Amino acid sequence: MADEDNSFGVLHAEPVIYCGRCRETFGEVRSRGLLGDFVRCPNQKPEEKTHVCRVIKPNSGEFWAILESWFYRYESEYSPLRRNWFGFRFNGRVGLYNMLRTLAILLCAALVHYAYASSFPNWVRVVPALVAFAILIDILVSNSSVVFISRFSASAFRSTFEMIFGYLQFILCFGVFYFCYKDGFVVNLEFGKEFSLSYFEAVYFSIVTATTLGYGDISPRNGHWLVQSMVMGQLMLSLYYGAIILGGVASWINEPKHLKPFRKLHPVEDILRRKDGEEG
Numbered sequence: 001m002a003d004e005d006n007s008f009g010v011l012h013a014e015p016v017i018y019c020g021r022c023r024e025t026f027g028e029v030r031s032r033g034l035l036g037d038f039v040r041c042p043n044q045k046p047e048e049k050t051h052v053c054r055v056i057k058p059n060s061g062e063f064w065a066i067l068e069s070w071f072y073r074y075e076s077e078y079s080p081l082r083r084n085w086f087g088f089r090f091n092g093r094v095g096l097y098n099m100l101r102t103l104a105i106l107l108c109a110a111l112v113h114y115a116y117a118s119s120f121p122n123w124v125r126v127v128p129a130l131v132a133f134a135i136l137i138d139i140l141v142s143n144s145s146v147v148f149i150s151r152f153s154a155s156a157f158r159s160t161f162e163m164i165f166g167y168l169q170f171i172l173c174f175g176v177f178y179f180c181y182k183d184g185f186v187v188n189l190e191f192g193k194e195f196s197l198s199y200f201e202a203v204y205f206s207i208v209t210a211t212t213l214g215y216g217d218i219s220p221r222n223g224h225w226l227v228q229s230m231v232m233g234q235l236m237l238s239l240y241y242g243a244i245i246l247g248g249v250a251s252w253i254n255e256p257k258h259l260k261p262f263r264k265l266h267p268v269e270d271i272l273r274r275k276d277g278e279e280g
Contacts, residue, residue: 074141098165101135105172108132109199112180125180132176139166139173140237143244163245170241171210174234175203184227188217210238 080097108128115125143166178185182197185205197205197218205218209231220227 071141071144079138079142095161098162098169101138102165102169102172105132105135105169105176108135108176109172109179112176113199116182129177129180132173136170136173139169140241142166143241160249167241167245170237171206172203174206174209174230175199177230178202178205178227181224181227181230184221184224186219186221206234209234210241212238 108131111128112125115128143163176199179197179199179202182202185197187197187201201218208215208218212235220231
């Protein structure tokens, strides 16, 4: 029997199924082919994309189920990793995708450098920064998914690989942001001459900021609120990213032994393979 109350703060005495897309709860708990606590939505129609539901355990709210559903939907529908690019789909080729994503960030930095060298208007430099920002969102969401649905990542090696590469790409993205607004920084003064910020120095400052070392040899200028806001944003995201990495490692270590064999397939890949098998 359906549970009529489906607000974020509801606590359930018995396990129920919650569908993040339908925004409904269902009292009957039964597996429909997916691993672990994820089940298929009873309302899903044959022509619709997969609805992913979460089994809400007793005395737990629905907020995390909704959050997991959003992350899962991004991974399965909107992530560049899952899209068809000129007839090619990455579909789990995480290493290749991470390499291309890193090259895209470096290309953004090269475009910013070219815009400075060619004396283009300021708005031209903003375009590569916006592309780098979109890449940063993909990095944060995909790496957060490793933690939020960590029971289903392909392997401990892949999870660690994704988080390490994601952290490096996170640093490179902020390097692009700082390089785009390099006039907002003060670099070392030697012999009375002020040096302009290069991309290498921007990445160096990004590493120093992310690790909260703060040497002071490069610092934002007073009054440049946008640059100061970016620095504060990176500091806060660095703490969040550290929590992601620790959470992923802790989840893997504390994972029950009977669930370890189910780590071979990511849920999105599992669904895609099942779908390909049905179509074939």
